Amino acid sequence: MICMADEYQGKYKLLKPVFLIGFMGAGKTSVAQYLANVLGLASIDADEYLELMEDRVIADIFAEDGEDYFRDIETRHLEELAKRKLVRLIATGGGVIKRPANIEIMHSYGYTVYLGVTADEAAERIPNTESRPLFKNIDVARKTVLERMPLYEAAADAYVETTGRKVPDICREVALRLIDSGVLVKVS
Ligand SMILES: Nc1ncnc2c1ncn2[C@@H]1O[C@H](COP(=O)(O)OP(=O)(O)O)[C@@H](O)[C@H]1O
Ligand SMILES: O=C(O)C1=C[C@@H](OP(=O)(O)O)[C@@H](O)[C@H](O)C1
Ligand SMILES: [Mg+2]
Known part of the structure; x- marks a missing residue:
């Protein structure tokens, strides 16, 4: 496994918001947390923020409304x-x-990174799909990945495949892509 810590330790800053997009289980939440910790960036999970603001978990919002x-x-x-x-x-x-409208918001304010994953690997990563009402089962997940693929591709400024890879390795590639694009810069 490639360890990010040695190469990337130090202060970095983002020049614009970076939005991680991709299918359920692609690792958006995990990658944001890991990268933020290693690079010293502010990060937030949009779903967790929404749950906090609405004072309800996503599964309940789907079930009730x-x-x-x-x-x-x-x-x-x-x-x-x-x-x-x-x-x-x-x-x-x-x-x-x-x-x-969401794609417009992400493009007008920031930069998007699409984390790719197969439905089969996503299902292995998240055996308990109770908190993800749209995952349902592997057949639905395979179909949904196919339907959404063109939307993710069209919305992506950068693409990083995650299937068969561990979080630190994925984060290293994401960081490199952000540095190459000029969105992530070192400040010390
Ligand atoms: N590259 C990876 N390899 C193995 N497991 C992963 C990987 N990325 C995330 N996971 C695990 O998969 C589950 C879903 O990850 P999460 O970050 O919540 O994905 P997302 O936010 O894209 O739905 C979590 O249990 C997480 O620990
Ligand atoms: O793909 C989707 O439609 C959804 C993905 C979930 O987030 P994760 O991708 O973080 O699981 C969450 O926003 C909600 O359950 C709907
Ligand atoms: Mg998430």
Whole structure:
């Protein structure tokens, strides 16, 4: 495994918000946390923020009010996070690309990194799908990945494959892509 710590220790800053996009289980939440810790960046998980603001877990929002309602509040909170003065690494929810307005928000304020994963590997990573109402089962997940693939691709400024790779290795590639694109810069 490639260890990021030695190469990347030090202070880095983001010049604009970075949005991690990709299917459920791609590792958006894990990669945002790991990268933020190693590089000393501010980060936030859009789903966790939404749950905090709404005082309900996502599974309950879907069960009580349905997906359209969830998507409306997802857009509202995404825009709010994108506009914040403190520039962050933002782990989005896997369905963020379903609304063109969300893609517009991410592109007008920041930079998107698409973390690719196969449905089969995502299912191995998240055997308990209770908190992810749209994962349902492997057949639905395979179909959803296929349907969403063109949306992720169209929305992506950069692409990093995660299948068969560990989080530190993925983070190293994400960091390199962000440095190459000029979005991530070293300050000391
Ligand atoms: N590269 C990886 N290899 C193995 N397990 C992973 C990897 N990335 C994430 N995981 C695990 O998969 C699960 C889902 O990861 P998470 O970061 O929540 O994905 P997402 O936010 O994209 O849905 C978690 O249990 C996490 O520890
Ligand atoms: O793909 C989706 O439609 C969703 C993904 C989830 O986030 P993760 O991708 O972090 O699991 C969460 O936003 C919600 O359950 C809907
Ligand atoms: Mg997540």
